[in-house]
Amino acid sequence: MRRKLSLIFLLLLLVAATNSHAQSNYDFPKPKGWNTEKLSIPIEFAKSVPFKGAEELRFAPGWSNNKTEEYWAYDFLWFIEGLPSVSKGNLDKYMTDYYNGLYLSNLKGKPAPPAKFTKAHFKKAEAQINDKQTFEGTINTLDFLTGQPITFNVKVHVRHYPQAQHTAVIFEVSPQLYKNVVWDSLDGVANGFELKK
Numbered sequence: 001m002r003r004k005l006s007l008i009f010l011l012l013l014l015v016a017a018t019n020s021h022a023q024s025n026y027d028f029p030k031p032k033g034w035n036t037e038k039l040s041i042p043i044e045f046a047k048s049v050p051f052k053g054a055e056e057l058r059f060a061p062g063w064s065n066n067k068t069e070e071y072w073a074y075d076f077l078w079f080i081e082g083l084p085s086v087s088k089g090n091l092d093k094y095m096t097d098y099y100n101g102l103y104l105s106n107l108k109g110k111p112a113p114p115a116k117f118t119k120a121h122f123k124k125a126e127a128q129i130n131d132k133q134t135f136e137g138t139i140n141t142l143d144f145l146t147g148q149p150i151t152f153n154v155k156v157h158v159r160h161y162p163q164a165q166h167t168a169v170i171f172e173v174s175p176q177l178y179k180n181v182v183w184d185s186l187d188g189v190a191n192g193f194e195l196k197k
Contacts, residue, residue, distance in 0.1 A: 026196060036057060040054060041053045043101070053078060060074060083166075095120035110147045120139045121137050153177065157170040170193055
C-alpha cells in the first residue's frame, strides 16, 4: 500500500512538473484590463486545424461593447508543436473553419446560418521583425454576439523556434481599419510575445 501511494505521488509530481514547464515556456503579454482565455489545440470547434499545442487569447477591455472602437479587438496565439509551414492557402482554410465553428458553437437559439457564411482571404505581407512570415487578410463572417455580418481585419505573425521545436502563430483581429489606434494595442501584445530563455 505504501509503495502504491509513493508511485501515485511520483506520478502527480511528474504531471505537475510537466504542466509547469508547459505553462512557463513563453510570455504572451496581458495588458491591464484585458481578459484572457486558454484552450487546447486541437480546438474543439475547429477540428480541421491539424496542430497540437495551446491557444491563448487576449481580449481588449471593450471587446464585447459595440459602442467602442475595441469591439471584437483581440489577439490570439497558437503555440504549436513542430515547425509547420503556413501558407496563404492553409490560412484561408483554417480561418474559414475556425470562424464557422466559433459562430456555430455560440449559436444559442439564433437561427442556423446559411451555408458557407465565412470567407477568409489572406495575402503574404512584408515579414516583420522576429517573424518567419507575416500575413494580412480579411475574414467575412457572422458576429455571434449579434448574429449580424461582420468583417475582421487580421494580421498573422508566424515565428519558428527550432530550439524549442515549436511555432508561435499570433493573430491580431479587429473590425477597425489598420490606421485605427486600437491596432497600437494589438501590435503591442503581438510584439511582446517571447520565448523564455
